[in-house]
Amino acid sequence: MDIKEKRRLEELTGIFKALAHPARLWMVEQLFDGEKCVCEFVEVLKLDFSTVSKHLSILKNACVVEDEKRGKNVYYSLRKKCLPHIISCLTKQDI
């Protein structure tokens, strides 16, 4: 296994790691129907602002989501557009 292959695997596992937490996966699913700002997540998840922010930065670093600051708020939106399809595949039994 060469260095290039190792980097490919690390990038891919980075995406899976990012999705491998209930709060993060839930937030990703919320983005399926459009952007949300951080405070909207904090309200529902009942986690500390800092915790939610860190979760989102993990998703951002993995290129799963992207952010945009507008006014006082930061809006997150889905970057990996295939995720709704992927999650639907994985949810079905034995496909």
Add this chain to the structure above:
Amino acid sequence: MDIKEKRRLEELTGIFKALAHPARLWMVEQLFDGEKCVCEFVEVLKLDFSTVSKHLSILKNACVVEDEKRGKNVYYSLRKKCLPHIISCLTKQDI
């Protein structure tokens, strides 16, 4: 968020967790072109037999792979057949 929704998220994150390790992801990819026995993985990964076996059991518990004992060997094969497609989607930039 109700109990059923929590269980759904945990099952899904279980799959992503299983894929969120380079050695496990690599093994999953090896299974794309057919079953392999544990010793074949051990040889290439240069990890302890016990380590590889535990990795495979994580993948099995997440329903990503299945195993079958034949003679002295245990053969693992892919159960989530959509994974080649999923990985190809996630590998492409911004899709």
Add this chain to the structure above:
DNA sequence: ATATCACTTGGTTATATTGCCAAATGACAA
């Protein structure tokens, strides 16, 4: 300029994951 709002970053502690070694298991072979 100062305050406030909506975050992000740093630091700490609790918990989970990963790796190895050693020991147990289960199938086949002698």
Add this chain to the structure above:
DNA sequence: TTGTCATTTGGCAATATAACCAAGTGATAT
């Protein structure tokens, strides 16, 4: 039966992850 091979399980130490609180930042409002 005794041994060996292929694998799993148990236990432990090292490392990584996740949560909170506190402090920092950067935009708007006063």
